[in-house]
Amino acid sequence: MIVFKTYLKIINKRKWPIILYTVLLIVFGSITISTSDDNINFVASKPDVLIVNNDDSALTRSLVNYLEENTNIIDTVKLDNVDDALFYREVNYVIYIPSDFETAFMNDDNPSITVKGSGDYYASFGEIILNRYLTVANTYLRLGYDKEDIISNTESVLSNKVDVSLINETDTTTLAKVTYYYNFTNYSILAGLIYAISIVMFSFNKKMICYRTEISSLNKTKYNSYLLLSNGAFALLLWFFYVLLSFIMLGSVMFSISGLLYMINSFFFVFFALTLALLLGKLKLDKNAVGGIINVIALGSSFLCGAFVPAAYLPDMVLKIAHVLPSYYFINNNELIKDIVTFDFGSLLPFVINILIMIGFSVIVILLTNGIGKKNVNTNE
Amino acid sequence: MNYVIEVEHLTKKYKSFKAIDDLSFKVKKGEILGLLGPNGSGKSTTINCLLALLNFKQGHIKIFGKEMKQDAYDIKQDIGVVFQDVAVFDELTVYENIDYFGGLYIKDKNLRKTYINEALDLVSLKDFAKFYPKQLSGGLIRRLNIACGIVHKPKLIFLDEPTVAVDPQSRNNILNGIRKLRDDGATIIYTTHYMEEAEMICDNIVILDKGNIIAEGSSDELKKLAKIEEKVIVEIMNFDDKYLKMIGKLKNVVDVTYASSILTVKYNKGQNNLVTFIEYLKENKIEYFKIYSERPTLNDVFLEITGKELRD
Numbered sequence: 191m192i193v194f195k196t197y198l199k200i201i202n203k204r205k206w207p208i209i210l211y212t213v214l215l216i217v218f219g220s221i222t223i224s225t226s227d228d229n230i231n232f233v234a235s236k237p238d239v240l241i242v243n244n245d246d247s248a249l250t251r252s253l254v255n256y257l258e259e260n261t262n263i264i265d266t267v268k269l270d271n272v273d274d275a276l277f278y279r280e281v282n283y284v285i286y287i288p289s290d291f292e293t294a295f296m297n298d299d300n301p302s303i304t305v306k307g308s309g310d311y312y313a314s315f316g317e318i319i320l321n322r323y324l325t326v327a328n329t330y331l332r333l334g335y336d337k338e339d340i341i342s343n344t345e346s347v348l349s350n351k352v353d354v355s356l357i358n359e360t361d362t363t364t365l366a367k368v369t370y371y372y373n374f375t376n377y378s379i380l381a382g383l384i385y386a387i388s389i390v391m392f393s394f395n396k397k398m399i400c401y402r403t404e405i406s407s408l409n410k411t412k413y414n415s416y417l418l419l420s421n422g423a424f425a426l427l428l429w430f431f432y433v434l435l436s437f438i439m440l441g442s443v444m445f446s447i448s449g450l451l452y453m454i455n456s457f458f459f460v461f462f463a464l465t466l467a468l469l470l471g472k473l474k475l476d477k478n479a480v481g482g483i484i485n486v487i488a489l490g491s492s493f494l495c496g497a498f499v500p501a502a503y504l505p506d507m508v509l510k511i512a513h514v515l516p517s518y519y520f521i522n523n524n525e526l527i528k529d530i531v532t533f534d535f536g537s538l539l540p541f542v543i544n545i546l547i548m549i550g551f552s553v554i555v556i557l558l559t560n561g562i563g564k565k566n567v568n569t570n571e
Numbered sequence: 572m573n574y575v576i577e578v579e580h581l582t583k584k585y586k587s588f589k590a591i592d593d594l595s596f597k598v599k600k601g602e603i604l605g606l607l608g609p610n611g612s613g614k615s616t617t618i619n620c621l622l623a624l625l626n627f628k629q630g631h632i633k634i635f636g637k638e639m640k641q642d643a644y645d646i647k648q649d650i651g652v653v654f655q656d657v658a659v660f661d662e663l664t665v666y667e668n669i670d671y672f673g674g675l676y677i678k679d680k681n682l683r684k685t686y687i688n689e690a691l692d693l694v695s696l697k698d699f700a701k702f703y704p705k706q707l708s709g710g711l712i713r714r715l716n717i718a719c720g721i722v723h724k725p726k727l728i729f730l731d732e733p734t735v736a737v738d739p740q741s742r743n744n745i746l747n748g749i750r751k752l753r754d755d756g757a758t759i760i761y762t763t764h765y766m767e768e769a770e771m772i773c774d775n776i777v778i779l780d781k782g783n784i785i786a787e788g789s790s791d792e793l794k795k796l797a798k799i800e801e802k803v804i805v806e807i808m809n810f811d812d813k814y815l816k817m818i819g820k821l822k823n824v825v826d827v828t829y830a831s832s833i834l835t836v837k838y839n840k841g842q843n844n845l846v847t848f849i850e851y852l853k854e855n856k857i858e859y860f861k862i863y864s865e866r867p868t869l870n871d872v873f874l875e876i877t878g879k880e881l882r883d
């Protein structure tokens with residue numbers, strides 16, 4: 191396996207940037223982990239929720255219905271007393287639904303629901319329940335369903351939780367840290383893979399080296415598959431290493447279904463990053479160009495999609511743009527995992543759809559790569 | 572007679588430009604065949620066609636008696652190529668580079684090790700085995716390039732201008748190495764635009780110009796085509812052009828030229844020409860620095876056939 195051996199030798203010679211991306215991940219991860227370390231125990235009882243619904247529509251009625259089923263609806267608190275009520279825990283979570291919510295939602299305008307919370311576990315539980323409804327509804331909206339179907343499908347998906355066998359027993363604070371860690375891997379994975387693969391492929395694809403390989407007695411198809419396998423093996427190794435790192439840094443939380451979901455999600459993202467890196471490798475970029483590309487792609491996508499700063503703090507405009515980037519779906523999934531309470535079909539559907547979208551992006555990139563390959567062959571003679 | 576290479580009516584066009592035109596030649600086992608021609612005459616194109624790196628519409632190429640194709644891996648196993656442009660990995664040491672290219676042909680690690688050391692010996696790079704290409708001078712890199720091409724002990728070796736831009740020491744090392752490869756039984760195709768090299772090491776020479784073979788044969792056979800037997804060369808400052816005509820009429824002189832302080836007198840027969848000419852210079856009181864006689868070179872052959880110099 192001289193090809194793989196040489197591949198590793200070249201990576202070894204160029205290892206410093208990859209180590210740097212990893213160190214950044216470790217530093218970022220440890221900062222996140224060291225901030226606030228209090229554990230909150232999982233409580234089974236329902237949160238007390240106050241709903242202020244200013245939009246009398248089918249969608250909001252369905253939402254309110256769902257909330258009524260899953261929370262204790264409080265209607266004794268006066269609206270101008272909300273802050274006191276929250277302070278004295280008379281209510282845990284207040285939801286203000288704006289007028290025209292349904293219209294804005296159907297137009298995919300990301301209408302915001304204002305909320306206030308008591309800042310404790312019950313408040314986050316309330317938020318999780320609200321988010322579950324909105325995420326599922328959003329998923330059907332993205333799939334192009336009309337209003338009636340969105341409502342009925344969302345209701346049926348969410349009512350499926352009859353026998354909830356798996357309940358997430360990990361609190362959201364710990365999971366939030368895992369999410370931060372994996373969000374940051376967006377940068378490290380993209381930068382590391384693009385760097386390594388572009389640099390190695392640049393060497394292997396130099397015209398004279400190609401000539402020399404081509405006149406050798408090594409079968410060309412075999413040679414190409416050795417190279418592809420080497421790249422795949424490197425990507426897998428990097429993924430495995432970053433997962434291992436998450437086990438080391440985050441500990442027991444990774445030994446959970448949520449942990450598994452983070453791993454699956456990052457696996458598919460690594461796969462996408464691999465296809466992208468292979469495409470860039472075809473372009474025969476030199477070292478400087480690679481540096482620029484990494485800044486644009488890895489750093490750019492990390493900012494746009496909320497790998498460094500939670501997506502909630504980003505302007506709507508930015509998030510809209512981010513929708514065209516696979517990183518958005520990777521990071522979105524990390525955020526979803528954090529909020530999943532029950533591992534049923536309804537909760538996992540958006541997760542799976544995001545994965546499918548990432549696979550879709552990968553397929554497009556693979557097709558593009560092959561297109562470029564064909565073109566190269568044609569211009570060669 | 573068994574030929575290692577048989578080329579018949581090979582024509583290669585880049586778009587509409589004919590880089591080589593209806594080339595036919597054969598290479599005998601164990602010989603060094605020189606492809607001699609000025610830059611752009613089609614040497615590299617010919618080699619790349621022979622190696623099936625380039626497609627061509629017309630012509631046939633047989634190597635070891637079999638048709639050469641892109642997927643003729645059994646033929647390729649016995650071929651070694653040293654390209655005109657250096658092809659090595661910057662990230663690998665001298666040793667690792669040779670190991671990689673040898674590894675494309677030879678799976679057995681121990682055998683490869685022996686071969687790598689022999690290749691290092693051949694190009695005298697043993698002391699540089701741990702160096703990276705960036706740390707090597709131009710001449711040493713070319714030697715590494717050669718070692719990478721021949722490490723698997725091929726029976727047929729192509730060398731495309733391996734001595735261009737190389738210091739004299741490396742050049743001698745390279746030429747000696749090539750002779751040694753031939754003596755060990757390899758057949759060698761050697762392209763160059765240096766006629767001295769072709770004369771020195773090639774058993775047979777094909778002279779190319781603008782994609783056509785203009786002459787072929789051994790060095791001695793080719794020189795007969797030059798139609799001159801001796802050249803007298805004189806270094807003279809301030810030579811008066813009026814003498815040119817007179818000299819041209821001297822016995823056996825076929826051509827006389829004066830350019831950049833060098834007077835060249837060509838004779839079609841060679842006996843006592845040098846002595847006679849020295850006397851002529853004395854009689855006419857022409858002062859000179861240096862005078863010597865030369866046998867015709869391949870450059871004269873080229874000049875005779877094409878009307879232009881081979882050198883650039």
Ligand SMILES: Nc1ncnc2c1ncn2[C@@H]1O[C@H](COP(=O)(O)OP(=O)(O)O)[C@@H](O)[C@H]1O
Pocket residue numbers: 585588590608609610611612613614615616617
């Ligand atoms: N890829 C190419 N496309 C177009 N023309 C080419 C190409 N390669 C070589 N040529 C032309 O073909 C001729 C022969 O080139 P080459 O075989 O490289 O000559 P040599 O090796 O004898 O210097 C030259 O005129 C050169 O400009």
Ligand SMILES: [Mg+2]
Pocket residue numbers: 614615616655731732
């Ligand atoms: Mg050439």
